[in-house]
Amino acid sequence: MAEPARAKPKPTPETQHFWDGTQAGELRLQRCDACANVYFPPRPFCPSCASRKVSVFKASGRGTLYSYVINHRPAAPGFTPPYAIAIVELDEGPRMMSNIIDCPQTPEALELDMKLEVAFEKLDDKITLPLFRPAKG
């Protein structure tokens, strides 16, 4: 029997551009053409000024570690505990949940405000997840 798999996102019309982006190796955010607000998660209008004139752009993929837990139990399907569930503050402003790879999953290694960069993990032909690793240099 196959191992239970990690929960997989199912895109909607409003979020498809984000998931197309991760598949193409890009972290895509949206910016309001009227008030310049950068926001996440995706939606076709600005949650700050309600303008429907918004643009999708490629984010830098850089951010910092805002907060996290190291989950021990119960573990989600597809995860081997202990694993960190992290909140990344992107350089462009918005925050997103992710996981930290290439890093021990310990309080000592996971320092708040450490610099991170995006990495992409392909789940299948349709879905690639944006994960983060400690920034080089």
Add this chain to the structure above:
Amino acid sequence: MRRNQVAVVGAAETTELGVIPNMSQIQLHADAALNAIADAGLKLSDIDGIATAVETPQQIAHYLGITPTWVDGTSVGGCSFMLHVRHAAAAIEAGLCKTVLITHAESGKSMIGKQPRSTPADSLNGQFEQPFGVYGPPSMFPIPVLRYMKTHGITHEQIASVAVVQREWAAKNPRATMKDPITVADVLNSRMIAYPFRILQCCLVTDGGGALILTSADRAKDFPRKPVYILGTGESVETPMVSQMKTFDSSRAFKVAGPMAFKEAGIAHRDVDHLMIYDAFAHLPLYGLGDLGFMPHEETGKFIADGNTRPGGKLPLNTNGGGLSYMHSGMYGMYALQESVRQMRGIAPAQVQGAKISVCHGVGGMFAASGTIIFTNER
């Protein structure tokens, strides 16, 4: 809303609390409702308004045999019942109904007649949180804690002291699930759940329920129990995604609902004799003390660790033992309200002598929603 125009005239929990393997969730609602109706000296036919969460008002109304003219199915998590009290008070004042029954029950432990919670893969939570390993409240609710601690200079020992102090209150309460004394070291050596939180900093998982009956303050004097008046109320919501909170060093929903209730009540913090802050996890009382304006966030950890909220302290907090030690069926807000009402009636197991004002603050989801009710026993 005007002060002291509506009162709680009936209040009761389910006959049993804890593990109740012989009752379905809907029957737990009925058990609590029948106890509250008896407490108020009413008949089922006297009830013309009904509010509940998770289960629908039509489900509970039909099961109990009630024909309401006002219903509220607000379901925003564990503080839904604070919002029901606020909405019911407004409805009674507006003349939409006269006598409202609010019920909560959950077969949280035994899971009899309870739908499991699920997150659709195409919801925003399903797309932007679920794939990263969140799995139930213990993996989500503590996510803001490390940032809160760093911003405000709070220590692990201070947060552990929340559980220690609440166990002291629970020891005075025969109905509390956990009564044995614990130390800060016990908390910090207990089993790791989601760093930085260990099992003794996470709420219990139990079965149970509770119900309240509200009517106009003018009618309340004719009821058998001492009326408990609604002095002030507040509510708000922020986001269903913990990752998208505006900031982690404070809760926006708390900061809207709490001060709104204080303003409506026309009281200052020094007037508060008794305080309930919904404690699904040990950090919530710290957020509550700060966001409700009792003190700067920087002082909340020390305030609790120094014993100010313990029995005999200057601000008695979570006097039933809280979600950490009393009980927690999943949506704890109803039990916080029950304890506030007991304290205002003067019948709590760990009664705060002479208490006249009780503040009851609830959270829903992972800081997703909030409701605050301020009670008094003087009109």
